[in-house]
Amino acid sequence: MNIVVCVKHIPDPNLPAEMDGKTLKREGVQGVMDPGDEFGVEAGLQIKERLATGDGESGEGEVTLVSMGPAAAMEAVRRGLSMGADKGVLVSDDVLKGSDALATAKVLSAAIQKNGAFDLVIAGVESTDGYTGTLPGTLAEFLGVPHVSTVKEIVSADGGTLKVNRQTADGYHVVEVGLPAVISVTAGVNEPRYASFKGIMAAKKKPVEQLSLSDLDLSGDDVAVKQEVTELSKAEEREGGEIIEDDGSAAAKIADFLKEAKVI
Amino acid sequence: MDFVVQDEYAELQRNITDYIERELRPLEAELDPEKDDVPIELRDKVRRRSAEFGFYAADFPEDLGGSGLPQLGMVLLREAAARTGCRLAGFTVYGPEGPTGVLLAGTDEQKKKYLTPLITAEKSMCFALTEPDAGSDAQNIKTTAVKDGDSWVLNGTKHFITNGKHADFALVFAVTDKELKGSGGITAFIVESSTPGFEVGRGQIGMLEGEGQFELIFRNCRVSEDQILGGPENLGMGFYAAMQFLAMGRLSIAAMCNGIADYCVKLGIDYAKERQAFGRPIGKNQYVQGHIVDSLVELKASKLITYECADKYDHGDAVIQESSMAKLYSTEMVNRVVDRMIQVHGGMGWMRELPLERIYRLVRIFTLVEGTSEIQKYIIAKSVGL
Secondary structure, eight states: OOEEEEOOEEEOTTSOOOEETTEEOOSSSOEEEOHHHHHHHHHHHHHHHHHHHSSSSOOOOOEEEEEESSGGGHHHHHHHHHHTOOEEEEEOOGGGTTOOHHHHHHHHHHHHHHHOOOSEEEEESSOSSSOOOOHHHHHHHHHTOOEEEEEEEEEEEETTEEEEEEEOSSSEEEEEEESSEEEEEOTTSOOOOOOOHHHHHHHTTSOEEEEOTGGGTOOTGGGOOOOOOOOOOOOOOOOOOOOOOOSSOHHHHHHHHHHHTTOO | OOOSOOHHHHHHHHHHHHHIIIIIHHHHTTSOTTOOOOOHHHHHHHHHHHHHTTOTTTTSOGGGTSOOOOHHHHHHHHHHHHHTOOTTGGGSSOOTTSOOGGGGGSOHHHIIIIIHHHHTTSSOEEEEOOBTTBSSOGGGOOOEEEEETTEEEEEEEEEEEETTTTOSEEEEEEESOTTTTTTTTEEEEEEETTSTTEEEEEEEOOSSOSSOEEEEEEEEEEEEGGGBTTOGGGTTBHHHHHHHTHHHHHHHHHHHHHHHHHHHHHHHHHHHHHOEETTEEGGGSHHHHHHHHHHHHHHHHHHHHHHHHHHHHHTTOOOHHHHHHHHHHHHHHHHHHHHHHHHHHTHHHHSTTSTHHHHHHHHGGGGTTTSOHHHHHHHHHHHTTO
8 A cells, every 4th residue: 555644844843933924934943743744654654564464455555755845844754754654755945935735735736646656645634833724635635535534543444445533523433435535633543653763774765755846847826825924913821720719618619610611 | 073963863862852751751740759669560661662662772783672773872862861850761771670781792592582572671680790798899709600410509699689579580690610700700690580599588778769679599599501691601701791791881871870960950050040039040140150050061071971982882992991981970970960959959959849859869879880989990090000
């Protein structure tokens, strides 16, 4: 099974965000692979490993990482390769600076198609920087394949069908989807592995294809930004909680508060 | 000379830090912050999980289950783990319960049977050299092994044995030729804890609460000659085998001390910036600055001595002098640093609410184990012909 995992290099979310006008400053800042994408990489690796050892289908196939970003995004691709992915594709082009989610989906879809036949594309539910959450669905549309969102468990993957549990507000849906397809995975889908020294050294020898926009037969017009951020404002600070001094009635007051919040 | 940490080592440091913060912090939160104990089951769970990700014994050869990580990388890995200050971080990389380089002197069969399960953390061991009358003067051990037919019969008492109670087997050093002593008269035996005559004696509690160390008593404990480390032809070579891998042990302590000092200095700096006295942060006071600055300089020196030693080791040098210097300096340094950082914290530093008090007791052991500071000085003096 050929699996493609979309990975994104983002400014380290544990550090204060630096802005470059109205977009996030991405160059010259400490970056990491989006922590959400680690679940995608792990999901891809687990499916591949399950097929390699498991029932019926042969374990042939590869996990390919596809990313779009500045040259520094290679770090995210390398991290995924260290975890165990087989190869990478990085689309890097000055024209793409400041791209919106639509343009990103267009570029990733072109890169995935150029990479060859695929059975499954995995992405995180949303990025930890832009948080649009629109990419997986848009990507599926461009690729012309179905999309299953918010996958919390991969039940099985064989015989051209993928069975997953899809998180909902009240529980989960059990979904079977014919392959090829795009899925977006939540942070609960697995526990991502940490790259060992062996993995890190092996990653150095794995191939990463670096592509520009023209390699994908796309022009600047194709990826022109269609949306504009007109205003930025800081998130409201969280208000301090209410402190109840215990004069003997604290338990009742807390119970009332929880009732009001419809917790109990 | 290149002072840049290689990408692969930097990535490994990030990975172990992420792992500790994500997986071990929540487990640490379940421990009683005012007690020193870490349950053995939790220790073993952390060891196994860390081995799964290839951290635990990364510097052992790949064909035995390790990652073939050079010592410089291992030193940086240990330092990064200790720098988190997490109480479980020490179990992410092997200590005295885990694989010892000495077992690399074993036969292929011994390595497969005993070393690999240690590297994967499925088993644990203990290093049984020290005796009540033989610590630094290890050549003076009294435990004997006498040949009887095809087997050897061990008698004697070991003490201060870390993990003695839980070990699946012990590497026991015993006199096989009283005349030769350390020059061919001491043999290392692999003794499984289920062997009749292998007894765990009393537990010995140290400055940290918890199980501490153990006495091991051997009473007519009979093992086959295949249990001699390196096989029967290595009779009398136990001491040489142990000496060969001393550098690894010393480097591991140095790396841990550097990481612990890093963590404590950070606590000190943060507190000096935040704590107000006489209307300004205490870090504006030169006496407080002095504690921090002296610590930073000594820590930097300690790291450089340690890295240089590890790098030389990786290039095939025996690093006898260098590993003693790294062990001596780092262990003395971390004791000074923790002491100063408690001083920076004032009365709070002494309280069990903060980790410094526990670390103060913890680091005191490092100038004693794996060769005391005095022994390290003796080795360094000897290395220049004194």
